[in-house]
Amino acid sequence: MMLEVNHVRKSFDSAEVLKDVSISVEKGEVVSILGPSGSGKTTLLRCMNFLERADSGEMIFDGRRIDLAAASDREIAAIRKKTAFVFQNYNLFLNKNALQNVTEGLVIARKMDRAKADEIGRQALAKVGMLDWKDSYPSQLSGGQQQRVAIARAIAVDPEIIYFDEPTSALDPELTGEVLDVMRTLADDGMTMLVVTHEMGFARNVSSKVCFMEGGVVVESGTPEKIFGDPEKDRTREFLGILEKEQ
Amino acid sequence: MSERLINIIIDSFWKILLPGLKMTVPLTVISFAIAMVIAVLCALAQFADIKPLKPVIRFYIWVIRGTPLLVQLYVLFYGLPNIGITLDPFPSAVIVFAINEGAYASETIRAALESVPSGQIEAGYCVGMSYFQIMRRIVLPQAFRTAFPTLGNELISMVKDTSLAANITVMEMFMATQRIVARTYEPLALYIEVGVIYLIFSTVLTRLQRYGEKRLAFYGRR
Numbered sequence: 001m002m003l004e005v006n007h008v009r010k011s012f013d014s015a016e017v018l019k020d021v022s023i024s025v026e027k028g029e030v031v032s033i034l035g036p037s038g039s040g041k042t043t044l045l046r047c048m049n050f051l052e053r054a055d056s057g058e059m060i061f062d063g064r065r066i067d068l069a070a071a072s073d074r075e076i077a078a079i080r081k082k083t084a085f086v087f088q089n090y091n092l093f094l095n096k097n098a099l100q101n102v103t104e105g106l107v108i109a110r111k112m113d114r115a116k117a118d119e120i121g122r123q124a125l126a127k128v129g130m131l132d133w134k135d136s137y138p139s140q141l142s143g144g145q146q147q148r149v150a151i152a153r154a155i156a157v158d159p160e161i162i163y164f165d166e167p168t169s170a171l172d173p174e175l176t177g178e179v180l181d182v183m184r185t186l187a188d189d190g191m192t193m194l195v196v197t198h199e200m201g202f203a204r205n206v207s208s209k210v211c212f213m214e215g216g217v218v219v220e221s222g223t224p225e226k227i228f229g230d231p232e233k234d235r236t237r238e239f240l241g242i243l244e245k246e247q
Numbered sequence: 248m249s250e251r252l253i254n255i256i257i258d259s260f261w262k263i264l265l266p267g268l269k270m271t272v273p274l275t276v277i278s279f280a281i282a283m284v285i286a287v288l289c290a291l292a293q294f295a296d297i298k299p300l301k302p303v304i305r306f307y308i309w310v311i312r313g314t315p316l317l318v319q320l321y322v323l324f325y326g327l328p329n330i331g332i333t334l335d336p337f338p339s340a341v342i343v344f345a346i347n348e349g350a351y352a353s354e355t356i357r358a359a360l361e362s363v364p365s366g367q368i369e370a371g372y373c374v375g376m377s378y379f380q381i382m383r384r385i386v387l388p389q390a391f392r393t394a395f396p397t398l399g400n401e402l403i404s405m406v407k408d409t410s411l412a413a414n415i416t417v418m419e420m421f422m423a424t425q426r427i428v429a430r431t432y433e434p435l436a437l438y439i440e441v442g443v444i445y446l447i448f449s450t451v452l453t454r455l456q457r458y459g460e461k462r463l464a465f466y467g468r469r
Contacts, residue, residue: 091366105374
């Protein structure tokens with residue numbers, strides 16, 4: 001098992017958002033987390049990269065055990081250098097152009113030589129089809145283009161896993177496709193991905209495992225065939241049924 | 248207008264402008280530079296929520312913003328000698344203007360720092376940057392752009408406020424004018440003249456501010 005988190009708990013004030021959640025990802029796997037708003041799926045992802053501090057829980061990453069509630073700054077920095085995060089609203093650095101957005105983490109955080117970083121940055125932008133826009137600032141790009149640059153920024157650091165937090169939720173349907181295409185390419189290349197999403201098509205066709213979360217717990221998880229074809233729990237069936245009717 | 252008056256106005260132009268260049272400008276530039284250092288440090292300490300420093304900074308800002316600049320000048324220059332601290336007029340003025348402007352500018356910069364979306368900081372962490380690197384590379388440059396127009400206004404205000412230094416015997420433009428008025432008895436013409444010279448200074452700075460804003464706008468609107 002490449003990455004797993006066990007018994008994660010997190011409360012905001014009195015609201016318990018995560019109630020003993022465990023999840024695991026194998027190398028090369030694409031795991032989709034589905035669930036209604038407020039189910040805790042985004043919070044889980046944020047706890048795994050320490051953007052939120054879990055109240056309790058453990059992480060096992062590359063065979064090393066880390067206490068999610070008590071991890072030191074050094075442990076957190078080490079984990080962040082092996083992971084990447086794609087946000088719902090892109091969060092590209094507004095004062096940097098597309099190429100600089102991709103190289104910033106290489107040059108500044110990893111002290112990579114500028115020329116080498118630029119080369120990696122160009123490759124990453126080419127991979128997401130954004131090389132022609134390398135000198136554009138985020139304000140000059142559409143949402144879908146910004147998200148593709150954000151994905152280039154994520155793959156440039158050669159992470160062991162990329163977390164995606166609803167990467168297409170801020171995009172209109174026309175732009176969703178270009179981002180999902182890029183994600184599908186990454187999956188085909190064997191990138192390990194943990195994806196919080198409402199895109200049923202992506203979850204069903206691209207992921208190797210699907211987790212359904214609700215009310216701060218994992219209700220059910222399994223292969224997409226099982227979750228979409230013959231879920232065990234009524235609640236899963238109900239949620240997927242509703243979504244499929246909407247589509 | 249009599250020939251005498253015209254001659255007085257022409258003669259006095261350089262006599263006012265010269266102290267302007269020799270006193271008003273250095274007083275403004277030095278004080279504003281020190282004020283920026285004070286302001287950035289105070290703003291960063293508050294933004295980073297450094298607990299023991301926060302009440303000290305809030306107290307400083309409260310006192311300085313709540314009392315007149317003229318009173319601050321008098322306390323430092325005429326008051327402190329009572330407890331054995333005597334300073335020359337120019338350094339006294341620099342200290343007061345720097346401390347005064349530092350308080351206002353720190354609030355401007357703090358507000359600009361807080362206007363940077365928190366997602367910018369989170370994205371910085373996620374690409375492996377440290378808090379210090381994120382502040383230096385991402386947050387401060389964006390905050391500077393937001394703060395720039397307000398800081399420009401504050402600099403223009405400061406040029407005009409330096410006329411208050413005449414009260415503590417700094418030989419700047421306004422005091423130079425007062426002296427010529429005492430000699431010539433032409434207050435209307437001469438006070439308008441010094442006003443015009445202040446206006447020229449302000450106009451130059453306004454132009455510079457506009458140019459700076461254009462340069463900083465290179466990465467477009469949010």
